[in-house]
Amino acid sequence: MQAKSAERSQTIASYFAESARVIASLDALSSNVERAADAWVSALSTDRKVMFCGNGGSAADAQHLAAEIIGRYRIDRAPMAALSLTVDTSALTAIANDYGYDTVFSRQVLGLGRPGDVLVGLSTSGNSRNVVKAFEAAREIGVVTIGMTGEQPGLMGPLSDILIPVPHKVTSHIQEAHIVIGHLICGIVETTLCAPKP
Numbered sequence: 403m404q405a406k407s408a409e410r411s412q413t414i415a416s417y418f419a420e421s422a423r424v425i426a427s428l429d430a431l432s433s434n435v436e437r438a439a440d441a442w443v444s445a446l447s448t449d450r451k452v453m454f455c456g457n458g459g460s461a462a463d464a465q466h467l468a469a470e471i472i473g474r475y476r477i478d479r480a481p482m483a484a485l486s487l488t489v490d491t492s493a494l495t496a497i498a499n500d501y502g503y504d505t506v507f508s509r510q511v512l513g514l515g516r517p518g519d520v521l522v523g524l525s526t527s528g529n530s531r532n533v534v535k536a537f538e539a540a541r542e543i544g545v546v547t548i549g550m551t552g553e554q555p556g557l558m559g560p561l562s563d564i565l566i567p568v569p570h571k572v573t574s575h576i577q578e579a580h581i582v583i584g585h586l587i588c589g590i591v592e593t594t595l596c597a598p599k600p
C-alpha cells in the first residue's frame with residue numbers, strides 16, 4: 403500500500419513537471435502565436451469570423467475557444483463572430499453518413515466559409531483526415547488556416563498559413579498547450595479590439 407502510494411505520488415509529480423515544462427517551452431512559439439492573434443484580430447474586426455475544428459479532446463478545445471469569442475473571455479463586450487464546426491450533431495451525422503467522416507468539417511467550411519475568415523484546426527498528430535480536408539477546402543476559398551499541432555505537424559504543416567507546432571509528442575500535453583495558447587490569443591484579441599477607451 404505504502405509502495406503504491408509512493409508510486410502514485412511520483413506519477414502525479416512527474417505529470418505536473420512535464421506539463422509545466424511544455425508550457426515553459428512555448429516561448430519559442432511567440433512569433434507564431436502573435437501572427438495567429440493578428441489573423442484573428444484582422445478577421446474579427448472586418449466582419450469575418452473564426453471557425454474551429456478538431457476531434458476528441460481537440461473538439462472540446464474547439465468549442466471552448468469559440469465560446470470565449472462569441473461569449474466573452476475576460477472583458478464585458480459585444481459578441482464577436484466565432485463558431486466550432488464540431489457542435490451540430492445533425493449536420494455532423496448527416497455529412498458523415500452521406501459523404502464520409504473525413505468530410506464533416508470540409509463540407510461545413512465550404513458552406514459557411516468566406517474569404518478572409520479564419521479556420522483554426524487543432525490536431526495533435528496533424529494528420530486527422532477531416533481536419534486536413536477542412537484545410538484543403540479553406541485554401542480553395544480563401545479562408546486563412548491556422549494549424550495547432552504537436553511537434554510533427556504532419557499533413558497539416560504545408561496546409562497551414564500559420565503553424566503553431568507545440569514541441570511535444572504526447573497528445574495530452576500537446577492539448578494542454580493548445581488551450582493555454584488559445585486562451586492567450588483570446589486575451590490578445592479582447593485587449594486589442596475591446597480595450598476600454600480612455
Ligand SMILES: O=C(CO)[C@@H](O)[C@H](O)[C@H](O)[C@H](O)COP(=O)(O)O
Pocket residue numbers: 457458459460461524525526527528529530573574577
Ligand atoms: O483527448 C484525447 C486524448 O487526450 C483524445 O480524445 C484525442 O483527442 C482523440 O484520440 C483524437 O482523435 C486525436 O486526434 P488528433 O489530435 O490526432 O487530431
Ligand SMILES: [Zn+2]
Pocket residue numbers: 459574577
Ligand atoms: Zn484529452
